[in-house]
Amino acid sequence: MGSYLDLCRVRSFADLASGLFLCTLYLQYESLSKRFVPEAINFVITAILHLVPKGYESASALPGSFPAPDFHSELHQRLRISAKSSKGLIPAKADLPALLGTLEPGEQDKTDLLALAIDVLGCYADMYKGMEGFIELYDPILKIIEP
Numbered sequence: 001m002g003s004y005l006d007l008c009r010v011r012s013f014a015d016l017a018s019g020l021f022l023c024t025l026y027l028q029y030e031s032l033s034k035r036f037v038p039e040a041i042n043f044v045i046t047a048i049l050h051l052v053p054k055g056y057e058s059a060s061a062l063p064g065s066f067p068a069p070d071f072h073s074e075l076h077q078r079l080r081i082s083a084k085s086s087k088g089l090i091p092a093k094a095d096l097p098a099l100l101g102t103l104e105p106g107e108q109d110k111t112d113l114l115a116l117a118i119d120v121l122g123c124y125a126d127m128y129k130g131m132e133g134f135i136e137l138y139d140p141i142l143k144i145i146e147p
Helices: 003-006 014-033 036-051 074-079 094-101 105-128 134-145
Strands: none
Touching: 003 014, 014 094, 014 105, 036 094, 036 105, 036 134, 074 134, 094 105, 105 134
16 A cells, blocks of 8 residues: 555546545554554645645655656646635545545645645644654644645
8 A cells, every 4th residue: 555655646536536545544554553654644634635626836845855757747736726726615524435436526626635635734733743753743734734
């Protein structure tokens, strides 16, 4: 699972949904084993970067050192939430099995997946808050998600 998350190229909405599903599985495993799996955190951030309408000029402009090989590709633009179309949308619980089969995601689907990614990121933060490198891990993440 770690190799999949580490080497996964985000080329479709299903790639994001399947990766976030694996991140939720890792979250359950890590809470029992107390192991740190950086691939899961990196993928959650990758999902957020692909979905959020906040613009970075290039992958080199991203804070931290997150791997983003597909950042600003043509496929990336289709995954981004439209700031105009998403006004008034309320995030709901993401239905991952349904989202995995979605070929053309709507703005609500993207919003639900973004909400899931942020929830998973918060769960990881709760789990890692006692870790010595927590500040170093979450400082670049905070720069990405803050408005």
